[in-house]
Amino acid sequence: AARAVLLDEVIVPYDRLLGQAKDHDTTRDFALLARGAFLRWLHVQGGLSRQAIPDALGVFGAMLDIVEEVRRTAHAQWNGSRFVWLPLQLALEPEQHDTQQELDALVAHMAGEPVTDGNDISYVINEQFQYQLSRTVHAAREYHVLWTHDFRGKDGRGDPDEMSFRHVLRSYLAAMTARVREYDSTGVFPTYLIILDEWFYRANTARLWMDLLENPLHHRVRLKAGFGAWEDSLAAAQQALRDAVAHSSLLTAQRRHYGEGWLRSLVKVHVNITNVSDPSFTSWRVATAFPVPDTWMRDHRKLVVYDVSERDPYRGESIVTGAGIGEHYANLSWEDRSLLVRGPANLSLKTAARELLLSQGVSPARIPAVLRPLPLAPDYAALVERNRGLPGRDLRALLLQNRTGYADKSLNVTKALLYTLMPAGSVIKIPDSLWNGTFWGSALLGASLRGVRVLVIAPTLANAPARAFGSMIRSRELLWRFVMAEQLFGDVIRREGGLLKVGLYASEIPVSNVPGKILSVRTTLAREPWLRDLFAFPPSVYEGLEELAATLGALPIPVRDGNEFEARERPLLHLKANFIASREAWSVMARRDWVELTREFVPRRMSQLQARGAAVASFGDTTGARIDVGGDVVRSWYEGLPAAQRDRVVFYTLIGSANQNDRSMVSDGEASLLMAGWPSVTATIDLISLIGQSRWIDDPAVLDQLLPRRGALATRIAHWFKFAF
Structure with missing residues (x-):
């Protein structure tokens, strides 16, 4: 007691x-x-x-x-x-946190929200995000919220951003026109909301598109010389919207009754610019011995949700993603992922959007009706239970958030809980684009000393999407400490059955070269004996990999079709993920099915890449927009385990916007989805691919080659402003 x-x-x-x-x-x-x-x-x-x-x-x-x-x-x-964390072991015995059920209960207790049952989650690879976003805008019938840090007005050359232009034209204006044309029969026009952080709104000139979306019936876009065709396309789309309004007898009658202002407030996108800075507010807690204005604090969350309701959580969907809107995020250089979510986990997004607007000064009376809380439907529990029994809808999930600034940070709490409580023999793999948080490094070193096998994956300088000197300096320092800790404490770590390895994502393999990625896995496993020990694949898997490698080597690599944004550099690791498995859960890797699952995945993924032009250029429907393989294999394996072992099978996967850095932990708004239970096999194959494309470091000199040192002054500045990098 x-x-x-x-x-x-x-x-x-x-x-x-x-x-x-x-x-x-x-x-x-x-x-x-x-x-x-x-x-x-x-x-x-x-x-x-x-x-x-x-x-x-x-x-x-x-x-x-x-x-x-x-x-x-x-x-x-x-x-x-x-960064003070009281170990839960002060109050918990080991047998109180070694099952999925026990850990789920602790996560819910710490986060203050339940881990919900009955969710259906699809794993979406980067270039499909733009298509999925457009699809959700068109699918919305009640409301649609795009919550993002970046909707680019201009690209890196200073020209109007083409991807954003396409979303304005083919997603928003097209969807609004379609909904107006249905208005006489439905009587409903969806509430479209965009929530956009002020920093990137100003830095990337998002006003260019936001002013149009705020006033689509009357605003005229003026673009620079050479973009007259774009202006014409937008003008034609606006005229089509005006014509649809004029032909609606119900809208015409309501316009007379309520006035022109009512119409303008209905047929529009409600743009909300958040975290508006005030230079008169400064903090001494951002930098060492420097007062810093509040412009440094940003909302980095990237979320989409539409039509989800307490009446029916399966009616709409959400997207939890790591990407923004713009050409910058749509080329073939990016290694990033999104999650398409259906089910009760989405209700917290509706709540979060409402709470954000309230925190920004919107009065309760002005909160859109579609975001206001409703009582759960009388048959809500029965609805979830019915869906829980359907194939693919048996995943438990919880949206975790770090709210901006000094507000609640359930994402921090959950990651710290899992890093410090997972039992010996567990595996924790964390690829991330910004790996420099010393608290996370400390927690994972502690985990390895308790017998947990930890794999950290960070990009080299050439493969990093964000190369601010402060981020790279502190990343190099933390990874150097990992390498040195493994040398100093390696005997103790190995005696406890643990592992601490640093991989630098140093890939030169194009994102579209799926065969090349599979071949890299074979090569890396052959080069690193400890990886073979970790995965413990049976010999037949290695034989199958050889056969698969020979087959894949003859396949053509998907090429760009002229409609896609060019990849201008090496692949960039933008994925922010945590994959966590107990010893009993990790035993699934010893199955001989992995080659067949990979053989099934590769042609589907290559077909998806070949259809990428339609998905990115026109947001047209594409076959294989979502890939999932092997669910039946994993389910069969799990059900075949003895009951005592099954209880100790623990899986967690987190994917979202939060980096493994101090900034995401302390100041920025972030969101990640926690999936409790076996994730998509596709995600696992993906993570194995990243392991294969990484250079595993045990010599600090090699680290210096791939993440070069910087001068003393730059290093000092990086430490002064560590919460800003």
Whole structure:
């Protein structure tokens, strides 16, 4: 009972503040409440004699003192309160966090939201995102929210951005025209919302398109010389929208009744620019010894949701993604992924959008009706249970968010929980484009010393999508520490059954060269004995890989068809993912089915790439827009396990916008989807592909070649402004 009170009243409420600066950093206030709760338990339920209660309470007080000493020591080590984490092991026994059910319950408790059942989640590879976004805009019948950090007005050359232009023309204007033409029969025009962070709104001239979407019936876009055809296309689309309005008898009648202002507020996209900066507000907590204005703080979340409702969570969908809107994100250089989600996990997106608008000063009365909370449908639980039994709709999921600035950060809390609680023998693989968060590095070093096998994947300088000198300096430093820690503590790590390996994504293989990626896996496995030990593939898998490699070597690589944005450089690792599996779950890798699953995946993926022109250029429907293979194989494997082993099968996958850096942890708004249970086999093949394209480092000199050192002044600046990189 003392452990339960300690967890609920002290550790959980304190750890929920991870990443936030605490002016009054102490556990004493929590301890006061905990002592009262335990005192009540002793009197009401404890069954102790009245004379024994003071002794029991004294022992509990000593426990509280130990927890406060742990906090005080960590505060001194981190030189501040942001990164102080009270280990849950202070209140939990190992057998309380070694099953999927137990860990799911702890995640829900810490995050303050349930891990929902009955979700259907598809894994979407990067170039399909633009098509999926356009599809959702057209599919929306009640509302559509695009929540993004970047909707580019101009490209890197200073020209109007072509991908954004296509979305304005073929997604938004086309969808609005179609909905107006249906208005006489439906009586409903969807509420379209765009939520856009001010920093990128200004930096990338998003106003060019936002002014048009805010006033599509009357605003005229003026583009630079040479883009007259674009102006004509937009003008024609606007005229089609005006004609549709004029031909609607219901809109005509309502226009007379409510006035012209009502019509203009109906037929539009409601653009919301958030986190508007005020240079008069400064903080001393961003940089060392420098006051910094609040312009540094951004909303980096990238989410899409439409038509999801408490009445029916399966009616609409969401997209959780790492990409923005623009040519910059649509070329064949990017290695990125999105998740297409259907089910109860989406309800929290509706809530999050409403809470964001309220936090930005929108009054409750002005919150769009479609975002206001509704009571759950009377048959909501039965609906979820029915869907839970359908193939592909059995995944548990939870949207995790770091809200911007000093607000709640459930994503931090959940990652820290999983890194520090996964049992020995587990595997944690984390590819990320910005890998420089020292708290995450510390937590994972600790995990490896407890017997967890940890693989960190970060891009080389040539493969990094964001090359700000501060980010690269701090990334190199953290990866160097990983390499040195493995050298210093390697014997201890191996004795416990753990692993700590750093891979630098150093690929020169084009994103479209799927055969080349598969061949790289074969080569890397042959070169790295520890990888063969980790995956423990049976010999037949290696034989199959040889045969598959020989077959794939003769296949043509998909080529660009002239309608696609050119890839101008090496592939860029933009994926932000965590893959976590217990020892019992990881045993699925020892199956001989992996070659056949890969053989099934490759032609589908190549077909998807060959159809990419339609998906990106015109947002036309493409066959194979989503790929999933092997679900039946994994389900059969799981159901065939003994009950005791099945209970200890734990899988978690997180994909979203959050990087493994201090900025994502401390200041920026971020969102990732936690999937509890076996993810798509496609995602697993994808992660194995990244492992195959990485250079695994055990020599700091090799690290210096791929992530070069910078000068002393640049390094000092990188540390002064570490929360800004």
